[in-house]
Amino acid sequence: MPPSAASLAIERHDEALVLRLAGRWRLAEHPPGAGAVVAALADGPPVPRVTFDTTGITGWDTALAVFLWGVQKATAERGIALDADGLPDGARRLLDLAGAVPAAQDAGKKEARRTGLVTRVGEATLRIWQTLLGALAFLGETALAFVAFLGGRARYRKTDLWLVLQDVGPRALPIVTLISFLVGVILAFVGAIQLSRFGAQIFIADLVGLAMVREMGPMMAAIIMSGRTGAAFAARISTMQVNQEVDALKTLGISPIEFLVLPRILALVIMMPLLTLYADLVGIAGGMAVSISLFGLTFTQYWNETLVALSLQQFAIGLVKAVVFGALIALAGCYQGIKTSGSASAVGTAATSAVVVAIVAIVVADGLFAVALNALGI
Structure with missing residues (x-):
């Protein structure tokens, strides 16, 4: 593998799962996905947290953000802490921004309300009335x-x-x-x-x-x-x-x-x-x-x-x-x-x-x- 290519090494310790990232994490370099991290979390013994070592990264773009979002989602599903201190400042801010919208996890899962016939008729009447007012x-x-x-x-x-x-x-x-x-x-x-x-x-x-x-x-x-x-x-x-x-x-x-x-x-x-x-x-x-x-x-x-x-x-x-x-x-x-x-x-x-x-x-x-x-x- 050329030294400039993106690489991912996963090291398991008792206290954490360390993800060592190196090379150019850019879309053109086809970097690794988060699937390997998900497999490591599922196959081995449980770990309390996941940390990063990104000292070997020579460049990155949205490819790194997508990878980190996949890792964050996998750790959140398993209740594992994610330590983002080892990430570049820009990547850490992007990860914090993505995690600042918890409602997105439940998107498309709107709970249907149970309403009676009278309520539904009333709501439909109000919608029709508002439409008529707008048209007038x-x-x-x-x-x-x-x-x-x-x-x-x-x-x-x-x-x-x-x-x-x-x-x-x-x-x-x-x-x-x-x-x-x-x-x-x-x-x-x-x-x-x-x-x-x-x-x-x-x-x-x-x-x-x-x-x-x-x-x-x-x-x-x-x-x-x-x-x-x-x-x-x-x-x-x-x-x-x-x-x-x-x-x-x-x-x-x-x-x-x-x-x-x-x-x-x-x-x-x-x-x-x-x-x-x-x-x-x-x-x-x-x-x-x-x-x-x-x-x-x-x-x-x-x-x-x-x-x-x-x-x-x-x-x-x-x-x-x-x-x-x-x-x-x-x-x-x-x-x-x-x-x-x-x-x-x-x-x-x-x-x-x-x-x-x-x-x-x-x-x-x-x-x-x-x-x-x-x-x-x-």
Whole structure:
């Protein structure tokens, strides 16, 4: 063994187990682990304490700290005293620091509390109430930010708004194109199976057009943007929250709602109607491709029947839904990001929660739209 390599010699005496360390205890030297010490403590007769002789050490780094932590853990489990006087000053301080957190020994062993049904229901109710209060506070601050925006007093960077517009708009076109075209194809096939029984394939155009414009266009665009953009909003803002960048904005007197949330809500509210209109046209094109290629319709027949079935009112319904869905997606993503706290693992939780909350809110809002439109006879 080269003299510079890390070495460990274990000497057993009646009064102590002496660990003689020599050489360079660095990670690159692959020094011995604490396993040999653990084996010596387990195999031989018990000793009252463990001491160190480190006069032969020529250099060390975290490899020595890891070794000492393993030895400390082994002696603590057996009730053996550990004499750290022979260690270098820095290593001894690291060992004292590691031993200053006794709660870490019981990490992950939380004792489950036995609570009754009433207690659990009460705790769940309090959590829900606190969540509602937090959401209402966020909505209130967002409303105030919009008032400031309308008054020209909102503090945000216009370049951020343009970047978010580009991200939620043009960059989302490929996935919106693919999904909308396939939805149009599926609707055409589903309608054709039933309508072909009566020789009414021409009404595939009515089915695809109305379904895409009123429901599937805004709905599918919103779901796509929930997974793509809502999660991104939550991840970015929660990362800033974990890194204390949001706290820095508050320290500078800048509202995080105006600086971070407002541009994202504006971008989605502006782009969602445009994406929905594009999704409507692509879905109609998908239904047209199936009808012309498989069911004997001509382009002129399909186009004329689509114009008969659709009206500006139908398009307006879908576009209004798109505006509402865009606001819900942005609010869900930004709220989950703003309320994030803790470690980096909370970022993934925030992104997942943003998608779930946004999709649930979209479905609920679409149901309310359906009830309202039915009551109005539209």
